[in-house]
Amino acid sequence: MSYYYLLAAILGLCFGSFANVVIIRMGKEESIVFPASHCPNCKHALKWYHNIPVLSFIVLRGKCGFCGQKISVIYPIIEIFVSLLFCAAVYKLGATYFTIFAALTLFSLLCLAVIDFQTLMAPDSLNFLALFFALLSSGAILDNLSAAFLIAGGLSLLRMGLSSLLKKEAMGEADVILGATMGAFLGLTGALIALFIGALSAIIPALINRKNARLETPFIPFLAFGTLIVFIFGNELKSLLGWQ
Numbered sequence: 001m002s003y004y005y006l007l008a009a010i011l012g013l014c015f016g017s018f019a020n021v022v023i024i025r026m027g028k029e030e031s032i033v034f035p036a037s038h039c040p041n042c043k044h045a046l047k048w049y050h051n052i053p054v055l056s057f058i059v060l061r062g063k064c065g066f067c068g069q070k071i072s073v074i075y076p077i078i079e080i081f082v083s084l085l086f087c088a089a090v091y092k093l094g095a096t097y098f099t100i101f102a103a104l105t106l107f108s109l110l111c112l113a114v115i116d117f118q119t120l121m122a123p124d125s126l127n128f129l130a131l132f133f134a135l136l137s138s139g140a141i142l143d144n145l146s147a148a149f150l151i152a153g154g155l156s157l158l159r160m161g162l163s164s165l166l167k168k169e170a171m172g173e174a175d176v177i178l179g180a181t182m183g184a185f186l187g188l189t190g191a192l193i194a195l196f197i198g199a200l201s202a203i204i205p206a207l208i209n210r211k212n213a214r215l216e217t218p219f220i221p222f223l224a225f226g227t228l229i230v231f232i233f234g235n236e237l238k239s240l241l242g243w244q
């Protein structure tokens with residue numbers, strides 16, 4: 001079993017490195033594949049040994065190997081975080097095919113959360129990819145599908161109701177798609193708990209943003225946070241609530 005954790009940790013680091021590319025390029029609506037990784041400052045194409053997750057950052061002491069421009073510490077942090085997400089998937093699901101899709105769901109959610117945080121937008125392609133992975137993250141695909149529809153339907157109704165009540169657009173379409181992913185990934189009760197945790201954790205940042213006249217608070221990071229909490233502690237939370 002420890003072999004699978006090692007595998008998940010290493011794959012997670014590699015996917016974390018890929019997550020950095022996805023976050024930067026999708027946030028700017030650039031191609032993910034071309035051009036090859038390059039320094040944003042001197043535009044020098046990176047050598048393979050500049051691209052080793054975490055290690056390269058340490059060896060280069062957080063600077064570009066060509067021009068010495070500082071590299072943000074966010075990059076290795078995201079690499080380590082995705083590595084931990086992959087290990088969490090193995091911890092919860094063991095070594096199965098579904099573990100791969102659960103890990104990919106968590107990977108997509110992290111990318112979506114960071115992109116939404118930085119740009120207040122979530123690319124539809126990545127959002128639907130997350131839903132696709134979530135639908136395959138357990139053997140009960142039909143159950144996953146129906147939970148996805150129920151949550152998405154409920155959120156759409158809520159969105160229409162709130163929008164007409166507030167006379168402005170409440171919640172984005174991206175939040176509804178993410179809700180479907182949460183339903184597929186966590187099941188109906190799990191998704192409801194995750195939505196609740198997400199909404200609750202978003203209240204204070206939303207109030208602070210309103211005070212500082214920032215127009216919108218990105219919601220996806222909070223929904224992704226709720227999803228991760230329920231993915232890991234779902235059984236404990238459900239029995240706490242007497243729901244199982």
Ligand SMILES: [Zn+2]
Pocket residue numbers: 039040041042043044064065066067068069
């Ligand atoms: Zn450089």
